[in-house]
Amino acid sequence: MVSHLPSDPEPGKHAGAEHIGDALEHLSNAVDDDSIAASAAKGLLYSVMETLGTVIGDPDLPAHVRSGYEGLLEKARELRARLEE
Numbered sequence: 001m002v003s004h005l006p007s008d009p010e011p012g013k014h015a016g017a018e019h020i021g022d023a024l025e026h027l028s029n030a031v032d033d034d035s036i037a038a039s040a041a042k043g044l045l046y047s048v049m050e051t052l053g054t055v056i057g058d059p060d061l062p063a064h065v066r067s068g069y070e071g072l073l074e075k076a077r078e079l080r081a082r083l084e085e
Contacts, residue, residue, distance in 0.1 A: 017068045023048060024075055031083065042083055049076045 027044055030036040052073045056066055 017065075017072060020048065020052065020069075020072050021075075024072060024079065028079055031079070038083055042080070045076060045080055045083065049073065049080070052076060 027036070027041060027048070031038075031041050052069055055061065056069050056073065061069075
């Protein structure tokens, strides 16, 4: 069996922003295509936003990395606003 999932990050390291960005893009596309229920999308989005909040709150996170995660959190907020319309 071939796994297409990324491996777990090393202890003390966060999942790459690209993975979270990909998840947000996939969720946004699913919402646009109406291929996901709004309540399911809200639940997934809540989970992503909670994860981003935890990562951003890490005091050991370098500032340049934090800004990338903050950008993703802003994209997540924009998607949440679209879902609440």
